[in-house]
Amino acid sequence: MSEPSGSRASVSTRFERAAARLVRHAEWSKGFWLSYVFTVSSSQAHALQRRLEAALAAQGRTQRVLRPATPEALEGVLDEVLSGGGEGCSWVEAVRGGRGAMSNPVWSVAWQRLMLRANERRELIRDEVEGGLVFVAHPELKDTIRRAAPDLWSIRALALDVPAQPAATLEVIEDLGFLIQVSNEIERVGGVDAELLERELEELEHGSSGRFADEGARVRVRLAIRLLGARRYEDAAEQLRLAIQTHRAWVQERPETHLAGLGNALLALGTVASVRGAHDEALEASEEAVEIWRGLARDGTEASRSGLARALDRLCAQLAVLGRREEALVASQEAVAIWRELVEEHRDGSVSSLAWSLTTLGIRMEAVGRLEFALWAAVEAVDIWRESSRQHPGAFMPNLAVSLASYAMMLGRVGQHAEALEGITESLHILLPLHGRRSSPFDAIIERVAREAAGAARAAGHALPEDLAEALGLRFLS
């Protein structure tokens, strides 16, 4: 019985196998047990944690999730583990550190110190923890963990290497769609001047910007978007949390103003938290945003319905990150239905949103194996961007290229290799001039699409156009 070939299928199978091992081990084990999980992906870690949580709950056991936010907190996490005790399971997760792209020596040192301490106190851990203990770390720390705590390592029940899940190209496209929308949001706010931003933050804290406390919440949301643009993600999240707090305080008194404000702030927090990789917070905020906007949308206004659709798009993205594909699809379908209604009502401002939402819907359909529906959604998105590009030459070409790549890859999945190659070629002709000029997400998608192009050409039995082959060969395939 061999594993399916192909990196994506294989990775997915190995993830499932790791999850099954962890769950079965939790079901079969008695008393103390220790496990390590090595993964580069917070979302994989979250998905594993939830599987384990469900398995433990089925046995009437509980899970304590400890995700230290700082290296100092990671070093001290053992005290929390020991104070918890019980028959359940402590999940200690910090997928940080390592020497490579995720390089962060402070986290690496924190892991090392935690392990040294845990190794010394292993008998105490065995005595006090009556259930499971799972350490979740970056794979590059495996050797550090082994070396710092060899005694602890030697009594492990499981060490699961969850392979890096290379986001499927289609999912990269989905991510790119999300990032483009974030970029648009930043552009809408305008360029960010660091010095001014500091002054604004200071002013806000001293109250001169918001003579009325409730106005401060809206200012905070705006500043949060600027902070996002300045890549100050934690500061952005903090401003949004404060804005949410203010909106909540005023919502009873002035619901007409503050409910929509709260919905917007939650939506923004969902985005910022997702960018930071704080997926639980992102999901919670997105779910609440949907709930609020759903209530507001009962008035039937364009603003509230588009608010609900945006919140559903965000929720879909977050559910997808956490591997909850069916639920993501449901959210995506509802978002598309709302955007479509708005477009049919001649709300031209919703056309772009519908196209992005359709691109996402196609990817979500593909993810659950509904390829035929995926193609319908993808082709509709491509048609919308073509029409928009025709009306406003140059303005929507990158968007068209992204949706086109997505559509072409789906064609490849159903065996229409020649058409797939044609679509990818067109997409690359648009994207390649953008390489190195736009933000890094564009570069990532171009590289992925370039690799798909080579595969598509082989599958179609054709050669890539010479100019493209030369560009790809020089830039990506060498």
Add this chain to the structure above:
Amino acid sequence: MLALSRVETADEDFLKTFYQALADKPLEPDDAWYVPIYEGPASSTADPIQRLARGMKWTPFESVQLFSGFRGTGKSTELRRLRRLLEREGFVVVLCDMKHYFNLSTPIDISDFLISAAGALSDALAEDPDLSGEEVVRRGYWQRAVDFMTRTEVRVGNLQVGARVDDASESLKVGLRQDPTFRQVLQEQMKGHLGKLTDDVRSFMADCVKAVERKHGKDAKLVVLFDSIEQIRGSSMNDAEVFSSIETLFVGHPDKLRFQGMHVVYTVPPWLKIRSPGVTNLYDGGYLLPCVKVRAKSGEPFGPGLEALRTIVGQRGEWTRLFGSADDFDHVLLQTGGYLRDLFRALQGMLMAAADRQVLRLDREAIERELAELRNDYLPVSIADAGWLSQVARTHEAELPAHDELPELSRYFDTHLLLCYRNGDEWYDLHPLIRDTVERLAARETTPTAGS
């Protein structure tokens, strides 16, 4: 290949029960699962525990012996067996777990070692009134050490500030265990008083010996097993310094580690003998608990070792139901190198695989896959490591390539990349699971590339 049978509920229970029986936990020598592997020829020609016991019985007055055990070879269980064995012979045995008294990641010095050892013994005697029950012990060494420091005007932190002796004693104990700076200052301050401190500790130890004799009769000899010393190791920042301090302790101070009328066993790291080949000659004996020998030095499968492992696993579950043939099972025994924890982990993986596949008997492919999973726990192996490890595989000697590479050697032992066996003499081999990887890497390194 045998026909695959479907797993039914009863089979699932079998798999689960077997799985649970393989969980890692220290055994008492009278546990139903305990198999006396070191008594027979499975691991060596001589039982190291019997040798230790004999060393005490045959050495008049007092003795000092060193004992090494690789992780997972049953060291804790075997020390308990030693205790039982000696108690049956009329010895009064005290087991002191030194990890409660040291900071295991900072350098150790003879002065703080002596204070900790005496303190640990006094705590153990105070905990169990049956051992002595006398005032000398009830008062404890910690107070005595504070008195000593007061007399000699040794000032460490707030030890002299505390008005109450109890507080100072507790500060000393906690400082030694938790505060590296405290230890460092104590070591510095004690340098001029080492002779007096040694005398003071010896005097206390002698008091303990006499107290035990008064309680149990003149023939009742006190044996103290100082356990967990081998666990002292540094971090990547100070490992060389920490290892060097252990070497200095045992090579430089054998006289100070010997106490009148007392038989003592210190557990020491396995690399000590390699770094200082003559160290056991400084003491009355030195024994190492090897892995169960699954292959002879020549590479041939070793029957008694395999048979012992079959018995160990058989006590915990009916392995014949899981494996289609004895050959398949032996393959697992050979691949895990006689290292019991890996054997148990591999078997646990295989039991899960049987449940996953809904079959009761595993084919060779499934077995290989589980072994590959276990192998993954040891990877990656660096090219530098591969070169040295491959040399050990050829020579079965674990000579240090350079004196300052001790931390690396220690790491090989700690992480079981190297396993130790005995045929009278000790010899070393690679963990079988990484043999191919190591040889491939080493060959790649030695093969000249084109143009070079």
